[in-house]
Amino acid sequence: AVFFQSPDELPQDVQYDFIVAGGGTGGGVVAGRLAENPKWKVLVIEAGPSNRDVFATQVPGLCRELPRTHVDWNYTISPQPGLNGRAPGYTRGRMLGGCSSHNGMVFTRGSIEDWNRWAEVIEDDAYSWEKILPFMHKAEKLVQDSENQTEQGHIDPSVHGLTGAVSNTAPYNSHPINELLIQTTQDLPEEFPYLLDMNNGSPIGIAWNQFSIDRHGERSSAATAYVETAGRNLHVLVNTQVTRVLPVGNETCFRGVEFALDEDSPITQLVASKEVIVAGGVIGTPQILLNSGIGKRDELEAMGIQTLVDNASVGKNLTDQVSSLVMLNTTIEDTDFDRDTALAQWNATRTGPLSLPGHLNHIVYVRFPDNSSLFNQDGFTDPTPGKGSPHIEMVYSQISAQLPQTAIDFPPPPPGTNVTIQILVANLHPLSRGSITLNTSNPFTHPNVDFNMLSNPLDIAILREGIKSARTLYSAPAFQSSVFGTLVPAGNITSDSDFDDFLRAVASPFLHGVGSAAMSSRNASWGVVDPDFRVKGTTGLRVVDASVLPSPPSGHTQVPVYAFAERASVLIAEAWK
């Protein structure tokens, strides 16, 4: 790829076939894949700098140093009534690779049932697990031969992509908690079965985590795996924000883009000869569409924006999984290390504690049993897509006397804390829905980001059961002499109402926002893009990023975005064969 640092550096004599607005996870895939055709000229416009200008993007263990910096959009969500009026920060990557350059690297596909449910909602079998699997394989290169990594029995290579784009590593890191968790899969096999591979399509149980890290212990992202590897027909304009997409010729053919270095710089316009692909992510994409006059008429009018395509779904249906910090009193050996020594080791050999994003190896997926009291509550509908899908994820942060360092904006736990096991417990399938709306017609101001978190009573009920489940896990026989109940939430929090008070004070988005430009069937009365990623009511314009996912998966979001984007790339290429 060829890089340009500002709009005035762009060559004047190039007619781009495709222009991609946003060089993040989805945008990076589409740009890289389209540029595989040497006849096509592709331009990707990214608001932030190159990932290569940000050293911490390369070092997995430094991922928590990226949020709240100049490569973060630094959003703050609007005060959430369901969170006692709190307004947590919401980090999103603002650099090439987008969130894939600063995320936690957990590599999860979700469940078979997630994909089959999406296929049903979209009314297109192409999104069923069976049909999407080749695209997941195309996006994945399983690392099997690195020093940091795989040990027998920690992963099932047969379910993985071996020659695709993004490296996926199942690291093994020796720590006493490993044995205790594995012992628990034998002591409490009903609730916590051993899960050999969390990417087998039925993620329930205790598994070894997998991460988008390459065989050299470096982060693998949309930027490293798709953009950097592309030929010179891919042009990458960094530090430049797309302000609008523009109609060309007729009112609904959006092949134009408008962009500027910043608010005070001149605006440039360019027209793609074939298509514009918006890939600004779950917040950036609806913001671009709304600013361009694609949205709900009365809301656009209130901002003084002329409506070109009246679509009430743009920015709506926004959701994110909801998570809580849990801290358990323990005497198990801590996972602390000296950062400078670890960085020297990583620099020298790409090994050591910084070659992993976290210090603990496991991830736990819990499905509540059929006889759970939850299922008998009045009005309960199971939000999961089926019995092969979990309600809850527990993911491990660290064992430390230090307060947890997470990219998620949790209120601080009690000062003077002793060593604790720190985990994040998340409700993977929340039912609450919120929105992205404009505050002004100035594209350089942040939109209003409202997840409407915990507005559906079922969401808090499930999270409550998730915390109880974490307590059950750590009162298993294996932990009798080393874990002594939860510090957060305090041990005396046991009633539903106390749990709810705790959760409203502590819960936060899990940073897996989706749904704000949702894909729906061609004839649906809602939705923003059709099953081919085309923005409804337009030509020349598609959206390819997490905003098109209709609902969250049973896991994290990057792999679903990679798979959607791989499929989108094929559809776009086929349309212009």
Ligand SMILES: Cc1cc2nc3c(=O)[nH]c(=O)nc-3n(C[C@H](O)[C@H](O)[C@H](O)COP(=O)(O)OP(=O)(O)OC[C@H]3O[C@@H](n4cnc5c(N)ncnc54)[C@H](O)[C@@H]3O)c2cc1C
């Ligand atoms: C801190 C954090 C940790 C996470 N951890 C994990 C994890 O461990 N595993 C996992 O699977 N998922 C994780 N996620 C979520 C996952 O990374 C995202 O869901 C996914 O990468 C989103 O892809 P996307 O293409 O929708 O958006 P992004 O990757 O965010 O891409 C959008 C891009 O568009 C750019 N952009 C936006 N607006 C404009 C504009 N107007 N003009 C030009 N450019 C623009 C942005 O700067 C960005 O580069 C995490 C997310 C965060 C924030």
